[in-house]
Amino acid sequence: MKALYPGSFDPLTLGHLDLIERSARLFDGLVVAVLQNPSKNPTFPVERRLDQIRTATAHLPQVEVASFDGLTVAFAQTCGAGVILRGLRAMSDFEFELQIAHTNKSLAPDLETLFMATATAHSFLSSSVVKEVARFGGPVGHMVPQGVAQDLAAFFNRESPEQR
Template sequence: MKVAVYPGSFDPITNGHLDIIKRGAKVFDKIVVAVLINIDKKGLFTPDERVKLIEKAVCDMDNVEVVSFNGLLIDLLKERNSRVVLKGLRAVSDFEYEMQMALMNNKLDSEIETVFMMTAAENSFLSSSSVKQVAKFGGSIEGLVPDCIIEDVINQVKR
C-alpha cells in the first residue's frame, strides 16, 4: 500500500489544500493529512480543532486519514509505514523552502521521497494567512475554504 503523508499547519484548511488532498488520494492508496503542532505559534485554531475541520472537509474520502503530530516528520512517516511526503507548491518561493525541507528529510532518512504537486491555477494565490485576514475584516471567504467550514472560520475570527 502506497501511503503519502501531507504535512502542514492547515490553519485553516483552504481549497488549495483540499485540492492537493483530493488529487493525492487519486495517486496514492492512502493520504495521511498531518497537522503540525507548533508550540512556538498561536494559531487561529488549536491543532485538535484543525483536525476536526479537515475531517469535516474530507468526510467523503475513504482513503484519507487526519492526525496531528509534534516532532520530526520522518518519525511520523515511520509510524504510518510511509516513505512519501506530499507537498503542494503555489510558486517558486514555495519551492525553495520545500526543497530544503525535502533534502533535510532525505538526509535524515534516505528512504524518504518528497512528491510535489503544483496547485491548480485558481488556488495559486491562496494561503491560510490570507483567508484569516479576509475573514477577520469581514470579507467573503466563499470559494477560499471548503463550504462546510466557512461558518467555523467566521465564528473563530469573531472571538
C-alpha cells in the first residue's frame, strides 16, 4: 500500500524526516507532498522545498516527492495512496488533525488517516520554531537536515554551520 505524507515542509525538520523514515518502512511506497497554499507566505519556494526533501530522503528509494494544490484527498487519489500520514507532537495537534481526518473521511470514505507520534527527541520541533531560531542566528543543525540549515543561514543572511 502507498501512503501520502502531505505538508508545507517550510522547512523540512528532523521531526518530519523521522516520520518519513519510519513510515517508509511500513509502506510499499510513500509520497511526501508539499502543499502549495496560496494563503501562506512561505520562506522557501515550492521547488526549493522539494529539493530539500529529495536531498534528505535520497537514501529512501521508496519515497517519492511531489507538490500539489487543492484538496489533499484528491491528490491522494491521483497518486494512488490509500493512507494519509499525519504526525502528532502534542495533544493540541490531535484535535486539529482529528477534525481534518474526519473531513477527509467524509470526502473520500476509502481513504484512511494514520497518526504517528513524533519521536520524543523531536517533539518540540515545528517549522515556525526552527525559522524563529534561525532568524536570530541560533543553531538549527540539530533541528533540520544539513542542507536545510545552510538554506536557512543563507535566507536569514547568517553564517552557515560550515563557515563557523
